Amino acid sequence: MRLHCFTHLTYAAAALILSFAATANAQTEPEPFNSLRTPPSPAFTLLGIEPSAVERPSTPADFALTFLNKAAELPSLPKNFAVEASPFWLKSHPTLTWQLDATRTPWQSIQRTFTVSTATYRRDENAATDVGIGFRTSIWSGQLTDATRTRLTNAANALGRQGEAFLDLIERRGGAALRKRLQDGELTTEQFNVERAALIATVESSKEFQDLAKPIKDLAVSREGFMLEVAGAATWQFAGEEWETRDLHKTGIWVTPSYQSGHWNVVGVLRYIGDELGDDASDVTEWGARPIYTTATWTASVEYLRRHVTSGTGENTYRFAGIVERRFGEDTWVTATFGRDRARDGKAAGLLAQLGLNINVGKERFKF
Amino acid sequence: MAGDVRVVDTNLYMVTKDTPVQLRVTVGDAQVGGTALRLDGMPVPINPATGVAQIGQPGQDLKRSVLECLTTVQDINPSSNRTSVTYDLVGGPAAGSFPYTISVTADKGLARYFITFLFDRT
Numbered sequence: 001m002r003l004h005c006f007t008h009l010t011y012a013a014a015a016l017i018l019s020f021a022a023t024a025n026a027q028t029e030p031e032p033f034n035s036l037r038t039p040p041s042p043a044f045t046l047l048g049i050e051p052s053a054v055e056r057p058s059t060p061a062d063f064a065l066t067f068l069n070k071a072a073e074l075p076s077l078p079k080n081f082a083v084e085a086s087p088f089w090l091k092s093h094p095t096l097t098w099q100l101d102a103t104r105t106p107w108q109s110i111q112r113t114f115t116v117s118t119a120t121y122r123r124d125e126n127a128a129t130d131v132g133i134g135f136r137t138s139i140w141s142g143q144l145t146d147a148t149r150t151r152l153t154n155a156a157n158a159l160g161r162q163g164e165a166f167l168d169l170i171e172r173r174g175g176a177a178l179r180k181r182l183q184d185g186e187l188t189t190e191q192f193n194v195e196r197a198a199l200i201a202t203v204e205s206s207k208e209f210q211d212l213a214k215p216i217k218d219l220a221v222s223r224e225g226f227m228l229e230v231a232g233a234a235t236w237q238f239a240g241e242e243w244e245t246r247d248l249h250k251t252g253i254w255v256t257p258s259y260q261s262g263h264w265n266v267v268g269v270l271r272y273i274g275d276e277l278g279d280d281a282s283d284v285t286e287w288g289a290r291p292i293y294t295t296a297t298w299t300a301s302v303e304y305l306r307r308h309v310t311s312g313t314g315e316n317t318y319r320f321a322g323i324v325e326r327r328f329g330e331d332t333w334v335t336a337t338f339g340r341d342r343a344r345d346g347k348a349a350g351l352l353a354q355l356g357l358n359i360n361v362g363k364e365r366f367k368f
Numbered sequence: 369m370a371g372d373v374r375v376v377d378t379n380l381y382m383v384t385k386d387t388p389v390q391l392r393v394t395v396g397d398a399q400v401g402g403t404a405l406r407l408d409g410m411p412v413p414i415n416p417a418t419g420v421a422q423i424g425q426p427g428q429d430l431k432r433s434v435l436e437c438l439t440t441v442q443d444i445n446p447s448s449n450r451t452s453v454t455y456d457l458v459g460g461p462a463a464g465s466f467p468y469t470i471s472v473t474a475d476k477g478l479a480r481y482f483i484t485f486l487f488d489r490t
Contacts, residue, residue, distance in 0.1 A: 089448040092469045094396035098444070101398040112447070152400050155442065157416050160402025163438040166480075167406050175436075176409055182378075182486060183432045189378040189486065197376040200482060219400070219444050219476070 041084055042134030042233035043117040046252045046273075082119040088112050098152055102144040113138040117233075127240060130249060134233030142225035142260060155216045165212050169203050222260075229256045248276050265292045269305070275312070282312025288319075298326045303339075332357070372477055375468050378484040382460045383431065385489060388424035389459030393439055395419070396452040397469075401441035408433050423459075435485040443472045443479070451479040460487075 088111045104112065114137040121130045144152075167175075178199060182192045203209050231254040239245040251274040258267040267290045274283045288305035305319045321339025328334065335356040383389055393414070395401035405412040405421055412435075414421035424430045441451040452469040470479050 086447050089397075089445075089450070092397060092450055092452050094452040094454050094467050094469065095394060096396050096398050097394065098398045098400055152444070153416075155400050155444075156395075156402040158402065159400070159440040159442060160404055160414070160416060163402060163404030163440045163480075164411060166440075167404050167411075167436060167438050170436075171406070171409055179409065179434050179436070182484075183434055189380065192378050192484070193376050196378075196482065196484070197374075200374065200376065213478075216442055219442065221444055221446070 041082075041115075041117040041119075042136055042231040042252060042254070043119045043132035043235070044082060044134075046134065046233040046235050046250050047119055047121050047130050047132045082117070084115060084117040086113075086115045088114060098144075099149075102149065104141055104143075106139050109141040110137050110139060113141055113229075129238045130235050131238065132233055132235040134231065134252075136229065136231040138227060138229045140226050140228045142223035142227045145222045145224045148220075148222045151219060152221075155219055158216055162212060166203070166209065169206070169208055170199060173203055173206075174199050224260045224262075227258045227260065229258075230254065250275050263294055265294060266290070267292065282314050283310040284308070284314065285310055296327075298324070300324050372480070373470050373472055374480040374482060375470050376482045377466075377468065378486060379464070379466055381457050381464050381485050381487055382462065383487045383489055384460055385431075386427050386429055387459055388422050388426060388428065389430065389457050389487075391421045391423055391435070391437075392456040392458075393419040393421075393437070394454045394456070395439065395441055396454065397448055397450050398445045399441050399451050400444050401439050401451070401453065403437060403439040405438075406436045430487040431489045433487045435487065437481070437483045437485070439481040439483070441479045441481070443475060443477050446475075449473070449475065449477070453481045453483075455483055455485075457485070 101112070114135065117132075117134045117136070119132050121132075122128075123130060175196075178187075178192065178195055181187045182189075187195070204213075232252065234251045235249045236246045237249045239247070252272065254269065254271045256267065256269050258265060268288070269290075270285075270287045272283070272285050285308045286305055287308075288303065290301050290303040292299055292301035301323050303319065303321050303323060306316075307314075307318060308316050319339070319341055321337050321341070323335065323337045325333050325335045335354070337354040337356070341350050381389070391405070391414075393403045402416065403414050403419065405414055405423075407423055412421055412423060423435055424433070437455065439453045441453060443449055443451065448471075450469060450471045452467065454468070455466040457464045457466075466483065468481055468483065470481075472479050
């Protein structure tokens with residue numbers, strides 16, 4: 001049975017690889033490949049959850065309101081609650097153009113990429129609630145690629161031309177007469193705003209407008225150069241949802257240096273996960289690297305990850321694998337992984353052979 | 369389109385007799401945008417790189433002229449759906465700065481700023 005499955009897997013992997021030959025010469029700049037970076041929400045990762053609803057307030061008022069809404073559940077802890085926010089982007093930055101954001105000093109990078117995440121998760125199996133808090137930031141975040149700068153410049157020009165066509169439509173459909181009434185003093189500015197808004201709405205519903213007003217596609221913003229991301233998180237377990245019963249459960253620190261240039265991306269990782277509770281409490285340090293080659297439709301990489309158990313149960317082990325991904329359509333990825341998996345749960349290191357399908361992935365495509 | 373939003377506003381700006389004004393349009397919050405201008409219904413060129421345009425010519429009286437601006441901003445910032453545009457006018461007795469901000473309701477959505485300036489003189 002195992003040989004049968006392995007044969008099928010080999011054929012599937014071969015088909016996957018053959019399909020790459022047809023697109024190996026793609027010239028399109030690859031989309032940002034950030035699935036190997038530090039977890040975007042460290043608190044969620046350490047809790048081992050994927051929240052179905054994450055509050056992402058966009059203003060300081062929204063942020064406060066998010067917590068006030070949950071205060072109604074006090075003195076007990078909220079059952080399942082997740083919030084993630086980027087403090088820098090909670091307020092407007094009217095003078096920060098995309099051109100000024102093309103390169104960042106370390107302090108600017110830290111400010112603009114710093115996020116905090118917090119979550120609660122109720123575990124039905126032991127009637128305890130886990131609470132996690134985490135942060136993430138990039139000390140270095142590279143710079144916009146030349147291709148991205150060109151795309152954004154072209155996009156700005158295209159949006160300007162779209163605006164010219166729209167103004168022309170408005171002018172021809174009553175805008176000229178409306179403007180004359182303003183100039184002649186027949187309308188106050190408030191009255192003009194109301195009538196102009198109505199005229200704009202009419203033009204927006206026209207077929208002419210629908211044909212010309214489309215968002216610019218293929219505006220993936222790519223950065224290249226050296227990047228360094230760090231993240232940290234801690235979780236506490238509250239047995240019976242009482243404050244006094246809190247116990248530190250897990251801590252985690254991630255450091256991810258990487259270098260992106262053209263189709264190549266080399267990612268390194270150093271991470272520490274400490275588990276303080278349970279019979280198999282342990283502290284684990286992992287380090288490794290992965291060079292990745294990416295095109296618009298496929299990626300290929302080799303991964304080495306070393307695991308060192310500094311305390312507790314478990315043995316030192318490592319994982320070495322080749323990973324190939326192929327994109328089909330907009331959001332569907334097929335992943336083939338082959339290599340040596342690390343020892344797990346008391347079992348010896350084994351063969352790693354996986355074929356996976358990810359649809360509509362907006363997060364990590366595979367774990368590191 | 370879903371996620372598209374708009375801002376409509378009109379402002380009064382005092383000008384100096386027979387003197388052109390300079391407009392600078394700044395698209396903030398690390399978003400991308402382009403601007404189109406019409407003065408009394410006629411297109412006015414704007415430098416896309418600097419966002420600067422000269423409104424009127426030396427000797428041209430801008431009193432009761434209407435400048436219509438349309439800035440179309442597309443959300444490209446993965447960290448924020450907020451857009452902001454600032455219109456700065458100089459050349460009259462006093463400079464004027466007119467900031468606006470609105471958030472798109474969906475990623476990669478468009479925000480359109482329909483801002484009109486009515487020029488006048490004392």
